Amino acid sequence: MTEHNAIAAGFVTHEVTNQPPPLVYDAWKTDTVLREAVTREGGGWAEAELAKYGPVVSGEMQQLAVLANENRPKFKPFDRYGHRRDEVEFHPAYHRLMELGVSHGVPGFAWRNEDKPGAHVARMALFYLHNQADQGTSCPLTMTYACVPALRHQPELAREWVPRVTSTTYDGRFIPASQKAGVTVGMGMTEKQGGSDVRTNTTKAQRLGSARGPGQPYGLVGHKWFFSAPMSDAFLVLAQAEGGLSCFLMPRFTPDGALNAIRIQRLKDKLGDWSNASSEVELEGAFAWMVGEEGRGVPTILEMVAMTRQDCMIGSSGQMRQALVQAIHFTRNRTAFGKRIIDQPLMRNVLADLALELEAHVALTARVSRAVDASKRDAKEAAFGRIATAVGKYWVCKRTPVFINEAQECLGGVGYVEEANLARLYRQAPLNSIWEGSGNIQCLDVLRAASREPASREALFAELLTAQGGHPAFDAATARLHKELANTDALETRSRFIVEGLALALQASLLIRAGNTLVSDAFCESRLGGAHGQTYGTLPAHAPMQALIERAFAEGVQ
Incomplete structure (x- = not known):
């Protein structure tokens, strides 16, 4: 041993002992409780799909979640030339988490298998597994899953949007939905003055043509206090039409490919949920289609x-x-x-x-x-x-x-x-x-x-x-x-x-x-x-x- 090494050895204070090794496990295989519950409630036929997601959740996705939460979404209101963009930029780890969730069926599995009893039980297990890695991405994934029953109130919109909603393809690009094989859907219900009391909403829906009612185009003017997942391809929102509070599907881009008039004011600075973006928006005549009966927006x-x-x-x-x-x-x-x-x-x-x-x-x-x-x-x-x-x-x-x-x-x-x-x-x-x-x-x-x-x-x-x-x-x-x-x-x-x-x-x-x-x-x-x-x-x-x-x-x- 050289004199230098001998001196250096004298400064070694301790060796690391009595610390657990890195956690390596399979989130599905090690969970007797979940596996029994899925079988008991009728989703056992999907075990092969669930077994595929288990090691992904407890492996790759754990580190992705760390990166996605350390690198929070950034609001980009304008491009480099000064054009209004209202874009939210995410770390690549976020997009990879979304890609894994979508490809394994977190939003779409139940709808693609709804002819089989237990499809929503099996999908429950997928979502349960996903949340063991990251919860922020769960917000857009759950809204994309949950929008289907509402969209089906308007068959012509459902024919266009539901196949992309239930797709196994994730596409995080900021482009019109018509150019994508898969989309995500968010929602905007609450406003400053009402919160849960959505019947006090003041956002107005103005007809863009002579016809009114379900399936017709409207321009929305107002604000949303909590606008979840503002990077989504479309949103279900509530607004006051002539016949009362109604539900609308508001795309991020208008049917002609132009950026819709959804103006993000800021991203919320939240206690947690850092990998996900939540926002406040102003709607300056944003294009939307009415979904369901006029005046029946809440149901x-x-x-x-x-x-x-x-x-x-x-x-x-x-x-x-x-x-x-x-x-x-x-x-x-x-x-x-x-x-x-x-x-x-x-x-x-x-x-x-x-x-x-x-x-x-x-x-x-x-x-x-x-x-x-x-x-x-x-x-x-x-x-x-x-x-x-x-x-x-x-x-x-x-x-x-x-x-x-x-x-x-x-x-x-x-x-x-x-x-x-x-x-x-x-x-x-x-x-x-x-x-x-x-x-x-x-x-x-x-x-x-x-x-x-x-x-x-x-x-x-x-x-x-x-x-x-x-x-x-x-x-x-x-x-x-x-x-x-x-x-x-x-x-x-x-x-x-x-x-x-x-x-x-x-x-x-x-x-x-x-x-x-x-x-x-x-x-x-x-x-x-x-x-x-x-x-x-x-x-x-x-x-x-x-x-x-x-x-x-x-x-x-x-």
Whole structure:
């Protein structure tokens, strides 16, 4: 050893030990809970497609997501010559994430296979997997998926647009949609003065010809306060026509190839969702076609909103699964006080508790997806889906921030720094509880469905009754819910309490019927029977902790 090397060796402070190796896994193969739920709800026939996406999500897409979130979208209002462009520029990693999502079927799989029962369940799994890598790209992907029912209100527009919407080709170029094999679709509902109260919208729709009504061209004048995914090829928006608030399809370029008069004012500076752009826009006579009946804009666009609410559940569940995988991987590969962290009794309780909650969320999310799938063929399923979507959207999305925060704590200080993706997940976590109707809106929708749509209420309780006798705590909870809904005194004030009870009862019902009594008994005892504290890690000591953790993230499976 030279004198220089000897001196250098004297400054070596330590070698790196007791750190987990890089996480390498298959997001589909290691997820027993998801695979069982997909099969149970009728999407098992698509396993080959789902299996293809699993390693892509947990491999290439993880690094792409880091790059897409580090390099946020940039607003380019003008080109170098001073011409107005209103373009949003994205990092190549964003476009690659979109390409992978579209080619694997995140927006279009269900529509291309809608003749097969379970198509929307299989597509649910694709979206669940995608959200384990990146959530920002999920915004345009979900709106592109969800726009189809609304577009079908206008058959001539659907014939032109739906084949491109459901294509497996992603084309991120800023050119007219007519020159593309595949397109994305965004939406613009809310305005400054109203927010969720869209009936106060002031944007005006002016006829561009002598005819009015569905399919006719209009010029839109007004503003949109939250204009999601402004780089999309077209948008479903609400505006006031002569006959009232109506729905319109507004393309990014007019039919003659000119840039439409959609003037982006700025991009929102958001807490999270950094890979995606959200904007404020002024519409200066923007070209659009009316979709659906004049004056029926809210019911028309709500068909899109119902599906994006379903996707809020799916996306939040996917985020929770990624957080749990990170926590389990870390604790399996780090020791403290003489044993692996995951083998410490209290940490095992925390991880098992998280795993139990996630399994319940996945069960409810998959069941709602089956209802969406069957709604056109089965009136009872449609009725159940209307109320269960609101229940699930409220509960699953509400639980995400506290769930991910608990997963962060499993990593200690490492979970708080940006190099671990849990910091990004935590910033992202509150979004889905706010987007597409915040918690109060969902609770009011549940009450509305329960009181004004007897079929929805009947379908909900019929679903619960199928598991009657499965656990004493479940039976008692169902009886309490009957009484709570029958008591109309201050019903709106009590609605959050009621909806939370409905969510837990629905989840318990599904877990009971899934047939794994280790899981269902643990859930009923802890969530319905009072054997649980106010935080995670408070399962009773006899709970099947190791089995719950293995179901969430199978050890030794690559």
